[in-house]
Amino acid sequence: MPHLIVEYSRNLDGFPEARALEELNQAVTSSPELADEADLKSRFVLADSFQVGTVGAGRAFVHAQLRLLAGRTPEAKQDLSGRIADVLRRLTPRPPGVMVQLSVEIVDMDRPSYVKERL
Template structure:
């Protein structure tokens, strides 16, 4: 925990690479809320999307951070702001209107199961 999923429009012209994800992971680690090895992130690019109704150059990055329930609203705001800042620093707008958003989602502790094995 946590699990970060970053969705983005591929017209952005910049793939969200493992290096970008590591930079975002570093930002999450810097909050002091998570252990380094527990931070997992992935990115999914979308070729089919629509932003608004006007045909102008627009792109999006949408991050969803799933964390175990129990953190207060202030901590969630701080996590969202840290992620937003890291994404904005790592992903250029490339001359487009770029909308970047972050959502913090709670995972119910009672229904979450995790295994860690070394093979």
């Protein structure tokens, strides 16, 4: 059931999306929180038009959001964001002269109203 959305700013040229999707999904689905690997739906979103702070250039970001049904312990959530950060820290390009920020967020989804089906 979880959704993983990774956004990054356009100045991170050559972001290895395919490899990152593979490694992120491997890392997250290895968690005991996930019952079935097929439940994890991950995607990349490229931020074409962006600004970090009040300075127009020389800054980049990559941000991951993992949305999963509410009810996990704080420890389980920290473990999951750590798994995601480990992969992104390794694979995110670091262009010379650019300050790159990495962030990972865990979001609880409302469980009673969630719909999930295989068509």
